[in-house]
Amino acid sequence: MNKKIYLDHAATTPTKKVVVEAMLPYFTEKFGNPSSIYEFSGQNKEAIEEARELVAHAIGANEREIFFTSGGTESDNWAILGIAENYKSKGNHIITTTIEHHAVLHTCEYLEKNGYEVTYLEVDKDGRVNPNDLKEAIKETTILISIMLANNEIGTVQPIEELGAIAKAAGVLFHTDAVQAVGHIPIDVNAMHIDLLSISGHKLYGPKGIGALYVRKGIKLRSFIHGGGQEKKRRGGTENVPAIVGFGKAIELAITSMEAESKRQAELRDYLIEQVLERIPHCRLNGHREYRLPNNANFSFEFIEGESLLIMLDMKDICASSGSACTSGSLDPSHVLLGIGLPHEIAHGSLRISLGEQNTKEEMDYLIESLIVIVARLREMSPLYED
Amino acid sequence: MNKKIYLDHAATTPTKKVVVEAMLPYFTEKFGNPSSIYEFSGQNKEAIEEARELVAHAIGANEREIFFTSGGTESDNWAILGIAENYKSKGNHIITTTIEHHAVLHTCEYLEKNGYEVTYLEVDKDGRVNPNDLKEAIKETTILISIMLANNEIGTVQPIEELGAIAKAAGVLFHTDAVQAVGHIPIDVNAMHIDLLSISGHKLYGPKGIGALYVRKGIKLRSFIHGGGQEKKRRGGTENVPAIVGFGKAIELAITSMEAESKRQAELRDYLIEQVLERIPHCRLNGHREYRLPNNANFSFEFIEGESLLIMLDMKDICASSGSACTSGSLDPSHVLLGIGLPHEIAHGSLRISLGEQNTKEEMDYLIESLIVIVARLREMSPLYED
Amino acid sequence: MYTKKVMDHFQNPRNMGEIEGASGVGTVGNAKCGDIMRIYLDIEDEIIKDVKFKTFGCGAAVATSSMATELVKGKTVKEAMEVTNKAVMEALDGLPRAKVHCSLLAEEALQAALWDYAKKNGIVIEGLVEPKPFEEHEEEEEEF
Amino acid sequence: MYTKKVMDHFQNPRNMGEIEGASGVGTVGNAKCGDIMRIYLDIEDEIIKDVKFKTFGCGAAVATSSMATELVKGKTVKEAMEVTNKAVMEALDGLPRAKVHCSLLAEEALQAALWDYAKKNGIVIEGLVEPKPFEEHEEEEEEF
Ligand SMILES: Cc1ncc(COP(=O)(O)O)c(C=O)c1O
Ligand SMILES: Cc1ncc(COP(=O)(O)O)c(C=O)c1O
Ligand code: FES
Ligand code: FES
Structure with missing residues (x-):
């Protein structure tokens, strides 16, 4: 060898050759700012919307529920900080697990310093959350449950559907970090009762620096990065067109195979x-x-x-x-x-x-x-x- | 025609061909996660540090003061929200202008909803801030002044050095959104008394989805996106290596020409x-x-x-x-x-x-x-x- | 972002101009975007013989004024009352969501011109109400 | 991340193993990272005739134990006292900042072995203090 x-x-993961090829025209030729008014940029807006459909399709969502971010970490931060703030009047309690990615854990720790209470559910020796533990942890003040779909270190997949159903029954929003799962195991946000879901491009043969957050229709979520009117005013910043296109292509290929x-x-x-x-x-x-x-x-x-x-x-x-x-x-x-x-x-x-x-x-x-x-x-x- | x-x-701007060429190997060949331990990824860490030096050099900073972000908008958000929080015990007053980019304005509006007081300085008919207005606006509780270096719509360049000197004399931190200025006019963070400065890659023939925040040594600035230990623990998320490399190359070319x-x-x-x-x-x-x-x-x-x-x-x-x-x-x-x-x-x-x-x-x-x-x-x- | 029909009417607006001594003139403004539209009608025996417009506004505003004038030309006053913003939009194969209000501007301008004609001639047009100063039409927008 | 010398000593560690009936044995552990190092000394007439180590630890820990044993082999006890973590690091052409504590582990293990030897033989080695259970050495880190 x-x-x-x-x-x-x-x-x-490496970015696939075909993915890079799909991205290339958007660097040098079709480089326009998708928010611009001229025709030359219109094609970029379309390219973004196509990618959004592909991402939505991969998790059984509607494309209007997909928001592009700079990666899995931003998606996790946005979901947790955003919900914490938007639903503050309902309560200040969040439930997560001890084995989440640092993007979730450090965000929760930050919230703890800012008046929120966080319960870190223990997992069993195989890394699974006991649904009963989740049930028992839910309180009057619980506003968010964040449990990863699959762990990045030990690969354990959670009983997400069951956990999601518990959250739903309790009327608590349910976020899952699916960065390691998307493109590897089947996901359906409706069947699994998921309200928010984080994805990252570079874990599924797409480019780095791009990800998405799925936000179920009707959920209030303040924008995390304030700026121009991009992403229906929920995420400021000039759209990263080449990366979005590559992300769409990569997720399409991942789902197909x-x-x-x-x-x-x-x-x-x-x-x-x-x-x-x-x-x-x-x-x-x-x-x-x-x-x-x-x-x-x-x-x-x-x-x-x-x-x-x-x-x-x-x-x-x-x-x-x-x-x-x-x-x-x-x-x-x-x-x-x-x-x-x-x-x-x-x-x-x-x-x-x-x-x-x-x-x-x-x-x-x-x-x-x-x-x-x-x-x-x-x-x-x-x-x-x-x- | x-x-x-x-x-x-x-x-x-279009991404320059040479910039894209510099990026390409990092998608498919040198794709490793720069935080990984094996040699294969070591080269990526080096590539990031080289780019960091190039960015630092462009504004007269030290490379340890440069942090990569997902773009100008994130840099603006981070600078303002971060300082607002880290210096809360000192005061809750921020000064900016009426003609800032929405990345700054909407962030300030968000802070206003959260207990901060913001003064929006008026500009004259040509879009310039009167240094005396700034002087008069500074209070006991002022913790941050954020004034853009050059305006994105009307192109007006502010008397930044003078404004910076006023901030410095008053002991107030000074942030400037230099997204439109870097690579177009000379900038020196020391001569201009700038404490924090936002840059974006795609405004200077680099790729979209990458930017940087300059943070003067010694300034406390909480991380805005919590996660892994990247960027000296100040900015979580797998580093966007190709974009960082392209950004470095583009800023180098921009400064040269x-x-x-x-x-x-x-x-x-x-x-x-x-x-x-x-x-x-x-x-x-x-x-x-x-x-x-x-x-x-x-x-x-x-x-x-x-x-x-x-x-x-x-x-x-x-x-x-x-x-x-x-x-x-x-x-x-x-x-x-x-x-x-x-x-x-x-x-x-x-x-x-x-x-x-x-x-x-x-x-x-x-x-x-x-x-x-x-x-x-x-x-x-x-x-x-x-x- | 615009359909072919919109672009056509924008590039080659029909009935652009003024009518001196018109039977009715209506000017409306959109508080939301600051745009202004004026329609001139030349009416004889309840029939719209001629129609012209002037518009200070976006591409959709120009196209909807053009289309609205086309739709009423040669029609009776009663038929003209059926030229709503919806009818104009349909005739243009649709407008982007944020531009729906531009077509309302055309409807309003037309009705204001008809009102002016009715007032001058002391007649009542069924269904026509006095145009109020054009008010903001909030676009449908998600709020957070 | 490691220098060539570090990699060499990691790949081909010198003096790896145990000495039965050693004159002195020192075992230390690093609370921060959980790593453990043990050094065996065979001392005759104040001269370190032989030295061996065992290490459960990172690449730097292995390399510094290897280098530390090389540096003391054949030396007098007094000379061995000069083999500080700095000396070991220098001999290895440096270590990454976060790995400085690994070289401290080597220094500590060596001194613990010398202390064991001194205690067993009822002698006093100048400058040598009783090894305490290895304490955390905070790395230099920026705090926010
Ligand atoms: C002055 C100014 N600040 C901030 C930004 C935002 O930068 P980015 O698109 O990289 O998020 C822009 C451009 O969009 C700008 O012109
Ligand atoms: C489970 C999990 N969540 C979040 C992330 C962060 O994703 P990104 O690197 O795209 O920010 C990762 C990988 O780094 C991950 O494995
Ligand atoms: S008429 Fe105002 S935007 Fe179209
Ligand atoms: S000995 Fe613990 S990390 Fe090196």
């Missing part, structure tokens, strides 16, 4: 999980065995530390991660792994493998063989191993 | 202004004759209405605008033109021409001849003309 084996698709691709990836994933658990001792799979993203495998190897493992994999041209990419600079063990009850030192030795459309069985074999050698070597170095 | 004559560079290009454009602009004022009766130039962006000309034609004028120009393949692009869907006359004292019906008949690197003298001549015909024709239709 002499090419990079990229196994970190949960961190980001979803069924076959997720089946294929799930098979690779299962093979990997089976082999690793069988051939490497003192090793566990994190996340739910069944309710998990088709492309995610997350292991903990006792007695070894994650960064060393990643660097050694990197030396073998394997790109993987230990937790979420955006905190890999941090020294704290993953809050998600702690959230499912792993002790610190085991949480430290975790490895996330997230598959993509290009990955093959050969690559899995190479990964497995590499892991066996590397884990053994690191354990040899470890003062914990023979203790 | 059978090609489009694009004269709306204040709305947006600024002196020559602004001289060239100012000459075209002066020719246009002179011809129009001379050859079309009942016409005035809006904005300051001298302190104005080299690429901006803004006219009011009495007795005619802006949209009709733009459509007729469009039919002659000329792309121009009446006010800012992002409000061209709106029916209200420009707040900027009202701000400089134009009556409603005259504010309605305004035309903004903003030049770019590709425009030529021939195009100016074609524009002038077209204008003469169109203005005459619309006046013939107007019930106001012979009244």
Whole structure:
């Protein structure tokens, strides 16, 4: 093997060639500001609306309910901060979980400093929320429930439909961070009783710097970024036309190939999980065995530390991660792994493998063989191993 | 003439070919998440830091003071909302002007609904702020002054250095929206006593959906979009690497050619202004004759209405605008033109021409001849003309 | 953003101009956008022999005045009363939502001209009410 | 993110392993990141004859333990006292800012091993203080 084996698709995906090609004309030729009055810009407005339909279609929404943002993080911030403010007169209580992405958690922490009360639901050892816990957590003052559809580290998929139904029955708005789920597993905002949903372009072979927030018709949501009249006055800023077009194209492709691709990836994933658990001792799979993203495998190897493992994999041209990419600079063990009850030192030795459309069985074999050698070597170095 | 004559560079600019070429590898090949640990992503982190230096260099800042955002609008929102919150204990008063971009005005209006007091300084008939007015407006409770460097509609450049000095002497933070100015006129954040400054990529031949906020070292500024640890924990969200790289490249090119290009454009602009004022009766130039962006000309034609004028120009393949692009869907006359004292019906008949690197003298001549015909024709239709 | 028909009437407005000594003249203004429209009618034996307009306004305003004048030309006063903003919009294959009020301007101008004619001649046109100074027509807009 | 020297010592760590019946053993842990380092010393006539380490930690932790053992091997106890985290970092051509604490771990482990040796042999090493349970070293970080 002499090419990079990229196994970190949960961190980001390459933008597909056809997606880039779809974007290109909007940089240099059809570059007009879609809000301008002349014909030359009219085509850009149309291109945006086409993309909006494609995004809406992917989650069973109406295109009037889709608002473009600069990415999943902005979508999460907007949904939570916006609802918190618009429904303040109804209450100040928000429910989320301990294993959300930092885009949700840090936003909730910010709200806590500003007079809101946040309940962080615990999850079980597989990372699932117990619907009864949600039911019990709802109070008179609860205005928003935000629970991610699928976790970015351990891949666990929540019983969203059930959780959504509980929210609905209680008359509480329900937001879900679906950044890791869209294009990987089927989503229908109506069947799942979702009121707000966050999506990101670069997790589904679209460009970075673009995302969307689905906002169910009728929901009050103040604009988060104030400015010109773009996005029906809900999101200021000149529209990022090339990225919107690319996002639309990418989500269309992802939805089209979803069924076959997720089946294929799930098979690779299962093979990997089976082999690793069988051939490497003192090793566990994190996340739910069944309710998990088709492309995610997350292991903990006792007695070894994650960064060393990643660097050694990197030396073998394997790109993987230990937790979420955006905190890999941090020294704290993953809050998600702690959230499912792993002790610190085991949480430290975790490895996330997230598959993509290009990955093959050969690559899995190479990964497995590499892991066996590397884990053994690191354990040899470890003062914990023979203790 | 059978090609489009694009004269709306204040709305947006085409992304330069070399800029797109610089971006391309970061979509499909070097697509890694810059926060990831493996070598493959290390190059992206470096690319971001190079771009940051280029942006810093363009305004005389240090690269540690530059934070990437999704555009000028986000930068404006962040600066104003962030400072408002971080310095709340010091006071709740903000000073701005009546002619700011909506990204600033609507943000200030939002703050007014949330317990802040905002003073909107009036401008003179040419759109300039009187430094004495600023001095007098500063109170014990003033925590921020936000005055745009150059206006997007009428092109007027403010006496920023003087205004900055007043802010500094009073110990009040000074933000400027420099979206229309960067790459067009020289800027030095230190000489001008600027504490925060907003930039946007797509106004200087870079891509849309990317911008930056300059934040002087030592200034407390909470993060506006909460999430992962990106941008030194001040701006969450996976970095938009291709756009950042393109932004860096574009700003570098803009700065390099600024002196020559602004001289060239100012000459075209002066020719246009002179011809129009001379050859079309009942016409005035809006904005300051001298302190104005080299690429901006803004006219009011009495007795005619802006949209009709733009459509007729469009039919002659000329792309121009009446006010800012992002409000061209709106029916209200420009707040900027009202701000400089134009009556409603005259504010309605305004035309903004903003030049770019590709425009030529021939195009100016074609524009002038077209204008003469169109203005005459619309006046013939107007019930106001012979009244 | 505009249909072909709108663009056609904007580029080649029919009946643009004035009628000296017209039987009825109506001028209306839209408070919302500041636009102004004036319609001149030349009526003989209850029949609209000639009609002209002048408009200070957007593309839709020009097109709707043009179309409205076309629709009433040669018609009886009674038939002219049926030329509502809806009829004008339909004849133009529609208008963008934010431009619906422009077609109201045309309806109002026409009715103001008819009112002027009726008043001058001391007659009553069925269904016609005295035009009030044109009031704001709030566009349908989502509020947050 | 790491220098070539760091990568070299990470890939080919020197002196990795254990010494049975070592003259001194020091184990330290970093509360901040949860990493653990252990250094074994074989000392004869005040000279460090042999040294080994085991590390559960990041790449920098492995590299600094490797470099620290290299730096003290064959040296006198007194000379070993000069092998500070700074010396180790310099020998590695530097570490990223967030990884400075890893080199402190190496210094601490070495001194803990020396302390163990001194205690076992009832001697006093000048400048050596009793190792406390490793405390958090706050990284330099901007606070908002
Ligand atoms: C003066 C000014 N400020 C802010 C903006 C907003 O920038 P962006 O479109 O990048 O959000 C613009 C342009 O739209 C502008 O002209
Ligand atoms: C679950 C989840 N939410 C939100 C985000 C943030 O998305 P973005 O990087 O587009 O801001 C990510 C990925 O970074 C994610 O995995
Ligand atoms: S008549 Fe006012 S906008 Fe059309
Ligand atoms: S030893 Fe803990 S991060 Fe390096």
